[in-house]
Amino acid sequence: MDLTSLLTQKKAAILDGWFDRIVASYPPDSAKMLKKNDRFSNPLGSTLFREIDRLFDELLTGGVHVDRVTLSLDSLMRIKAVQDFAPSEAIGFVFSLKEAIRSNLTAELQEDGLAKDLVVYESRIDELALISFDVYMKCREAIFQLKTDELKRQTHKLLERANRIGGTAQK
Amino acid sequence: MSKVPPAAELAKIDHQPPETPWMGTPVEFRPGTWCYSGKPKVVEELGLPNAREWSPADEDWKLPDGWQKIIYEGFKERLGKYRSLKIFMDICVRCGACADKCHFFLGTGDPKNMPVLRAELLRSVYRKDFTTAGKILGGFAGARELTVDVLKEWFYYFYQCTECRRCSVFCPYGIDTAEVTMMARELLHLVGVNINWILEPAANCSRTGNHLGLQPHTFRDCIDSLCEDIEEVTGLHIEVPLNKKGAEVLFLTPSADVFADPGIYTFMGYILLFEHIGLDYTMTTYASEGGNFGLFTNQETMKKLNAKMYAEAKRLGVKWILGGECGHMWRVIHQYMDTMNGPADFLEVPVSPITGTKFENAKSTKMVHITEFTADLIQHNKLKLDPHRNNHRTVTFHDSCNTSRAMGLFEEPRYILKNVVNNFHEMPETTIREQTFCCGSGTGLNTDEYMEMRMRGGFPRANAVKHVHEKHGVDLLSCICAIDRATLSTLMQYWVPMVDAAGVHELVGNALVMEGENERTTDLREEPLADVEGEDDAV
Structure with a gap:
């Protein structure tokens, strides 16, 4: 069996492993609760699960389609960018997919000589990590922008009046 | 220089936090x-x-x-x-x-x-x-x-x-x-x-009457400026009475409504509504703040800041008080004001001068919520409304924590929206009404240095908005709270960028057909209206 078929066959187990590794970066008491897959009562856990599922499917299709993976990565990084993670920790979840794959295919990788194919998949995962970094930075920059925009909105009329009095701005 | 650990050791990064009690x-x-x-x-x-x-x-x-x-x-x-x-x-x-x-x-x-x-x-x-x-x-x-x-x-x-x-x-x-x-x-x-973000507004309120410490002439100036904006959209010249003794009704609202975007559009909605029905009202430059950051400080500060509402009502000799769209202001009014600074025996039980409805629910505080007042006007067919003017928007409603869980005010805003908006979709039931999710910035946490935490706290709310945005194309999150209007705008900008926040009375203001007005081509934000002729009502 080729590696793509194997990964497809073992998708559920690999995704579980990946998900567990991601939620392990949260305190244990919370990690348990993040496993409930309900979009509204557990937005964090359900977003993680939905998007890693999409990313995994994308890897299986044979390449990394930048626009599509960016959408999924945006949903994930938007969360990580405001939580208590250093940038390396925020992006680190991508690499834990490598561990999830290896630990689920230990025997197959040795016996069937699939290691060479695995390198191809791992390169795609590296590519995902690089895109994650771009997305992460975009989210961080968005936070800085939020602060500026909010400040302007908070005093909208006063600024408008002040400018008008100074004759520097047109309404 | 420190020694770099071998690659094998570097690879053994444990992402799990230490398990300490x-x-x-x-x-x-x-x-x-x-x-x-x-x-x-x-x-x-x-x-x-x-x-x-x-x-x-x-x-x-x-x-x-x-x-x-x-x-x-x-x-x-x-x-x-x-x-x-x-x-x-x-x-x-x-x-x-x-x-x-x-x-x-x-x-x-x-x-x-x-x-x-x-x-x-x-x-x-x-x-x-x-x-x-x-x-x-x-x-x-x-x-x-x-x-x-x-x-x-x-x-x-x-x-x-x-x-x-x-x-x-x-x-x-x-x-x-x-x-x-x-x-x-x-x-x-x-x-x-x-924290300063709570104490400074409280101190400003205590000294000058509102969160920013705007003095009476600046407060008036902001309101005049909004009246000019109304004139630009409708062609109508309206004046807002300030400190008018002997008016029937005193209108109090959060000060952000007169200077902060997007609260100003809600304020324009109030003014159009009062003009539409010919209400005999006044605002005050002294109790120029509906909000009460004393609620987030201590009982004594809350009581002191709240006291000016009745004090101004007494000074101006009004019959009763009408309150604008605010969250925690209404928690203070509904749950504490009566025993804290009441009884307001010098006021009358509120009666709508237009419909004759007696607001028995406000018998003791003498203070009516504007959505109760407007819903009653609509119920009695006293408003001329054209909901098509909001057809360029697809709207949902965020129940503010205080008005929902502290007051049970669920139906009035929805009833108003049903009459002024054609395209409306609710968020999932576990995220609205008494189960509503907070904006993540209430109780005086709506400050910019706290942005990351606010975005975390508002994530469950934004997640539900994202759902109706994707499913129904919702692009406007309406609400009846000043902190919500300000902070949901920021929250949406981060999580669901195609969605804006607005007060319910902004949408009322858009829909009100005013006597003698010019034909409206824009909404109160001066954004173009949808093509009314070609628009299909049922979306």
Whole structure:
């Protein structure tokens, strides 16, 4: 069996492993609760699960389609960018997919000589990590922008009046 | 230079946080997760103790000598004064019903944001100081000493609760975490641990009448400017009466409505409505703030700031008070004002001069919520409305925590929306009405240095908005709270960028067909209307 078929066959187990590794970066008491897959009562856990599922499917299709993976990565990084993670920790979840794959295919990788194919998949995962970094930075920059925009909105009329009095701005 | 570990060792990064018990995990103050401390001048102005320069990021918080004793005495006093606090300290059975209900827990994944654990931060000290089991058994009975680290933990987590009371909806005992947080913040104030974003508006209100400290002429100037904007959209010249003695109704609203975007458009809606029905009303430049940041400080400050509402009503000789769209303002009015500064015997039971409806629900406070007033006008067919003018928007409604869980005000805003908007879609039922998710920035946490935490706390709300945005194309999140209008705009900008926030009366203002107005080509934001001719009503 080729590696793509194997990964497809073992998708559920690999995704579980990946998900567990991601939620392990949260305190244990919370990690348990993040496993409930309900979009509204557990937005964090359900977003993680939905998007890693999409990313995994994308890897299986044979390449990394930048626009599509960016959408999924945006949903994930938007969360990580405001939580208590250093940038390396925020992006680190991508690499834990490598561990999830290896630990689920230990025997197959040795016996069937699939290691060479695995390198191809791992390169795609590296590519995902690089895109994650771009997305992460975009989210961080968005936070800085939020602060500026909010400040302007908070005093909208006063600024408008002040400018008008100074004759520097047109309404 | 330090030695670089071998590659094999580097690869063994453990992403799992260390498994320390919650009592043994101290707080780390990262930027974006805490608010700046109260400026000494502001603290002094409010008569609060221990005014000094300090920062939560400092190791030394410059606490007063004997601070533990001050907290102990303060705790004791409050346990004696408020039976609810004593009960909330004693009765939790840790059933876990509240654990996953807090928006801050759902957005941070931090277990100390589970309401049960947040209250436990206070309870553990309560047990040590006030229960026999805790005094004797200490840690075995869940008790602990009040140390500087514990105090820092209180500050961190009790300013990560917006007193939204969603958890209390699910608590089988009805434990109100909001009240626990209120008490914790009061205790922190006793030793000078506070945040500026709450205290400065409170001090400004106390001195000048509103959060920014706008003086009467500036307040008037802002309102005049909004009237000019109304004239641009409608062609109508309207004047807002200020400090008019003998008016029938006093109208009070959060000051942000007169100067902050997008609250100003809601304000324009109010003004058009009053003009439309010919209401005999006045606003006041002295009680020029509906909001009350005293609610987030202590009972005394809340009472003082609230008192000006009745004082101005008396001075101006009005019959009753109409209140604008605000969240915590209404919690204060609905739950505390009557016993705190009432009874307002000098006022009359509110009667709508247009419909004759007597607002029996406001018999005691003499203060009516504007959505009750407008819904009644619509019910009696007193408003000429053209909902097509909102066809360029697809709208949903966010129940504000205070108006929903503290007042039960669910139907009135929805009834109004049904009459002024053609395209409306509700968010999922577990995220609205009494189960509504907080904006994540209430209780005076709507400051920019706290942005990361606000985005976490607002994530569950944004997640539900994203759902209706994707499913129905919702692009406007309406609400009836000034803090919501400001902070949901920011929240949407981050999580669901195609969605704006607006007050319900902005949409009323768009739909009102005014006598003698020009044909409207834009909404109150001066954005073009949808092509009314070619528009299909049913979307």
